[in-house]
Structures are given as structure tokens and as C-alpha cells.
Amino acid sequence: MLIAVIGVNHRTAPLEVREKLAFTEWGMKDSLKKLMSFPGIDGCAIVSTCNRTEIYIAPMVLDTGMSSVWSFLSEKSGLDISEIKNFTFCHTLYDSIRHLFRVVSGLDSMILGETQILGQVKKAYELALEAKTTNVVLNTLFQQAITTGKRVRTETGIDQNPVSIPYAAVELAKQGLGALDGRSVLVVGAGEMSELTAVNLVANGVSSVIVSNRSFDRAVQLAEKFNGTAVKFDQLFQYMNRADIVISSTAAQHYVIKTTDMLKVMEQREGKPIMMIDIAVPRDIDPEVRKIANVTLYDVDNLQNVVDANLEVRRKAAVLAEGIIEEELDEFMRWLSTRFVVPTITALKKMGEEIKNRELVRAYNRLGELTDREKKIIGSLANSIVNQLLHNPVIKLKQYALTPEGHLYTEITQNIFNLEVEGQKPQAKSLPEKKKAAGGLDLNSSWDKGIAAMVADSRCRE
Incomplete structure (x- = not known):
């Protein structure tokens, strides 16, 4: 499961465009359910305020999910997709998570450190829960984002000095x-x-x-x-x-x-x-x-002096806040990576065990009458071969799980070994489908080259 956000805010678009892309609270549930009907959307939440509209999705296939969001926004606003892209931003994977954590902490607001956005994000999450459009990944993401926003304000005091x-x-x-x-x-x-x-x-x-x-x-x-x-x-x-x-x-x-x-x-x-x-x-x-x-x-000059002094205090607090966000981001990525890697390793070992047992039965049948000692030696040999073959993939998956690209390596592994992972949707079977499911990766090239292409957010800039 991937994470992406497509949005518009006070920096990317004028008011007349933001108005067309805004969602009302009373119509939010219907909008969420409508978005869920588009291809590739396995979970979604919408944050819409006077200064921003942001759509968070957790798709199995990144390209399909993002294309659906563009179509959804076009249908809602009456604007062409190409026009919408001129005014919106797009973040995927690691950057989308960091973005939400910064938003809820008040670091992405017109007024640095403002507190209202924390309640607005919380309300957006509650509406998505009521509409039943979230999933485990989005639930954990928003819960940790809200916790991060509260922690930033408690530990840095970024909202304690007025700047208006x-x-x-x-x-x-x-x-x-x-x-x-x-x-x-x-x-x-x-x-x-x-x-x-x-x-x-x-x-x-x-x-x-x-x-x-x-x-x-x-x-x-x-x-x-x-x-x-x-x-x-x-x-x-x-x-x-x-x-x-x-x-x-x-x-x-x-x-x-x-x-x-x-x-x-x-x-x-x-x-x-x-x-x-x-x-x-x-x-x-x-x-x-x-x-x-x-x-x-x-007079206004006296007030502006107070604002300037307090803004400087908030800027210093924002530096501390960025550090807190990175800590929370690392924690979430470890959870997300573990969610991917543990079931995949289990499925990989299960596959190896099934192949070993099947081939042992065939070998025993061909060899005829064997002593217990001979069966034990052959069984040990088969165990050793399987364990050694899977050792490096398992070790590497555990290592990559702690990196921003960990879930991508995991999905590639699932595709290469054609694994059926419990709790996750079946992966594509054909090579073209595998490449699409992996976000357009070229499986004939090196993994690092493919990963670099994947995280470049090329689809955001098309």
C-alpha cells in the first residue's frame, strides 16, 4: 500500500481556483464516497480549509490512484486536468507523510504555528472514518499526524506568541x-x-x-x-x-x-x-x-514590532518542530515498512518450505527404500539449500524496511517470487502488470535504478 497527496494551497493557487477545488463539511462524506468509486482508490481522506484542499490516498497502484484523483478534481471543479495540475502540488511516499506532519504542526500555514489547522485535520479524519473511506495505513497516518501536531505545540510552544x-x-x-x-x-x-x-x-x-x-x-x-x-x-x-x-x-x-x-x-x-x-x-x-x-x-508600528519579535520566536520553535517531525516520520516509516516486510518474509519462507517439501517427496519416491538416516541427510541438505537461498533476500528486506524505499523493495520481491501475501491484494502476474504494480519500474534494470525512477514523482509533474 502506497501513500500520496495531491493538493492546492495559498502558495500554489489564487483564491478563485481554491474556491473551485474546496469541499464543504456537510458534503464531505458524499465526496469521499464518490472518490472511492474511482479506480485504484483503496483509501482516502480530504482536508479542506479556506487556504487549502488536500486529498490523501492509499492506493495499491500509484499511477492509477493519482490519475483517479486528477479526474475526480476535474469532475468536481469543471477545470481541465492540465489546468488543475498547474495549480496543485503532489507528494508521494516519504514526502507525502512529511507534508501532512508539517501541515498539522502549523509549519505549512500562512501564519506560522497557527493552531486551527490541528482541529481541521482531526475533523477531516473523523469525517473520513464516518464515511468509511480510510484503511489501516491512513488510520495510522492521521492518528500519528495528530499526535505529532500536539507534540510539536507542547514541546516547542510554537503557538504561544501571537503573530497577527x-x-x-x-x-x-x-x-x-x-x-x-x-x-x-x-x-x-x-x-x-x-x-x-x-x-x-x-x-x-x-x-x-x-x-x-x-x-x-x-x-x-x-x-x-x-x-x-x-x-x-x-x-x-x-x-x-x-x-x-x-x-x-x-x-x-x-x-x-x-x-x-x-x-x-x-x-x-x-x-x-x-x-x-x-x-x-x-x-x-x-x-x-x-x-x-x-x-x-x-499604534500599528508598535504592534508590528511585537509581531516581528514573536515571529522570530516561532521561527526558532519551527526548527525544533522539524526535528520532532523527523522523529515521528521515522517511527511511522518503521511501522509502514514492517507492515510490508514481515508478511512478505513469512510468505517467502512459506514458499521455500512448500517447494522443499514437495521436492523431497518426489526425491524419496524416486530413490525407493531409504533408511531414516538417509532421509535425514537428504532433508538436512534440502533445508540448507532453501535457507541459504533465502538468507540474503530476507536480510536485505529487513535492512531496506528501515529506509524510505523499503516498501518498494518489498513489493518488487512479492512480484519476483509471485507471492500471495496474507492481508494484501494479489499482485500483478504478467510482466507488464508487474511493472505497473511497482509504479512503472523496469524490472530488467537494477533495483536502485528502478527505485530512483519511482520516487522521482514524475507523475506529479506531467
Whole structure:
């Protein structure tokens, strides 16, 4: 059983292409079952988020499985296969496993180390389980991937330092005010950045949200999301007296909060400190405001400094994460290789034993009356010949089992000796079929040459 992934993400394709290749959660089970009806798909799972769609398959024949995925995506999107290939990436075998481990660890995300992808991959796996489209290989792969994602976050802390403007605003608020439990925030402007910042503040304990916007209806809509209060723009400074934190992000081309306004506010507050975070460009708050006593003002540059510093911390954590991923990858490959090699060795020895016993019977019949000692000598000779013939293949298979190409050597062995391995599908019998089952290997050439051709991912680049 092989492993491959074909996908599209924010680096390989524009939004209009990603939209056509995206899958909805409610329709995911039907999509998975549809893919399973295509030739060569023995197991599949689909990870689909706003930034990526990735189809993982575990086919017996790599070329057939991958061709089926291209056809499936073409049928789903209405795009030509050649066009889809221009925007997608493809990984097979070792690289496909590493890719999933990096994805679930947040190393392949737009925001390095983000945590949401871990839950998204877990959900994708659960949907595939419910649709009954996984198999032993994919089950183990996704289970270990999820474990790897959790381990990376626990051991490296890669997700502990915020690297977005809204998260940075919350971090600065915490630094200036300490715990945010019971605090109140006034949100000036009702755009996306304002909403994201408010969401993160509430998630960190802020209990009261006041929203002021030039469009009062929009202020009402945003306030309702937080069970907050909407106020008209001309009442802004009256309600500023109640706020511990002010977040401002409007589209105005001039200061909407001036120094004179804040002097009056601070007189009414009687010296009670206030933190102001200006995330607008151009700025909403006059920078001179920071000179007023008990006023702390941060702007986008201050926030970006926090983001840059935290991103550097995440980059260092990512280096540690790569090491963890390699450890987990090696462990999975040992499991996968063992899954292939042990039944194959058993089948190989069984074949040798059957041939030996059959030929001994023939020999005994031809030789006529033999003493027990003579039968024992002949039997020992037959045992010795079989064991010596199979010794090197068995030793080599065990050695190759611990390499990324181990399962390929195993499949070639199954084909060469025409083995029927318990728990695995019968291998192709004719030479052309053998070559196809081995992923297009030329069995007349050396194994290493064939393996190199196999792992070159040529089919991904056609």
C-alpha cells in the first residue's frame, strides 16, 4: 500500500481556483464516497480549509490512484486536468507523510504555528472514518499526524506568541493592564480588524464591549455578537469614560480622536488609566495623545514590532518542530515498512518450505527404500539449500524496511517470487502488470535504478 497527496494551497493557487477545488463539511462524506468509486482508490481522506484542499490516498497502484484523483478534481471543479495540475502540488511516499506532519504542526500555514489547522485535520479524519473511506495505513497516518501536531505545540510552544495584529493588540493590553477579566473595551469602527481584536479581547476575559461607528446599524450588528452596547459616533467620548481599553480602526483619512478630546475625557476619568490601541492606517488617534498623563497609546508600528519579535520566536520553535517531525516520520516509516516486510518474509519462507517439501517427496519416491538416516541427510541438505537461498533476500528486506524505499523493495520481491501475501491484494502476474504494480519500474534494470525512477514523482509533474 502506497501513500500520496495531491493538493492546492495559498502558495500554489489564487483564491478563485481554491474556491473551485474546496469541499464543504456537510458534503464531505458524499465526496469521499464518490472518490472511492474511482479506480485504484483503496483509501482516502480530504482536508479542506479556506487556504487549502488536500486529498490523501492509499492506493495499491500509484499511477492509477493519482490519475483517479486528477479526474475526480476535474469532475468536481469543471477545470481541465492540465489546468488543475498547474495549480496543485503532489507528494508521494516519504514526502507525502512529511507534508501532512508539517501541515498539522502549523509549519505549512500562512501564519506560522497557527493552531486551527490541528482541529481541521482531526475533523477531516473523523469525517473520513464516518464515511468509511480510510484503511489501516491512513488510520495510522492521521492518528500519528495528530499526535505529532500536539507534540510539536507542547514541546516547542510554537503557538504561544501571537503573530497577527489583533493578537498582538491583546498581548499589549495584557502587558499594560495585567489580567483582562472584568475589563471593558470601546471599539471605534466596525470593520474586520476591529471585530477580530474584539473577539480576542473577549476570549481573554474582557466582559464589556461598546461599539461606536459612523454607520450606527453596523455598530449594532457588531455589538450584538458580543452582547455589547452600540453607541452613535457623536456619543463616542461620553462612553469612553467607561472603557479600560480603546481599539480604533476606521477608514477615516484624519484623526478621529484628537488631543483636545482626550484631555476632556481624562478630566472626567479623574486620572483613571486608559489604554488606546490604534490599528488604523492612516492613524485614527493623534500621536500627541500619548503625552497625556495616564494614557498609554500604541499604534500599528508598535504592534508590528511585537509581531516581528514573536515571529522570530516561532521561527526558532519551527526548527525544533522539524526535528520532532523527523522523529515521528521515522517511527511511522518503521511501522509502514514492517507492515510490508514481515508478511512478505513469512510468505517467502512459506514458499521455500512448500517447494522443499514437495521436492523431497518426489526425491524419496524416486530413490525407493531409504533408511531414516538417509532421509535425514537428504532433508538436512534440502533445508540448507532453501535457507541459504533465502538468507540474503530476507536480510536485505529487513535492512531496506528501515529506509524510505523499503516498501518498494518489498513489493518488487512479492512480484519476483509471485507471492500471495496474507492481508494484501494479489499482485500483478504478467510482466507488464508487474511493472505497473511497482509504479512503472523496469524490472530488467537494477533495483536502485528502478527505485530512483519511482520516487522521482514524475507523475506529479506531467
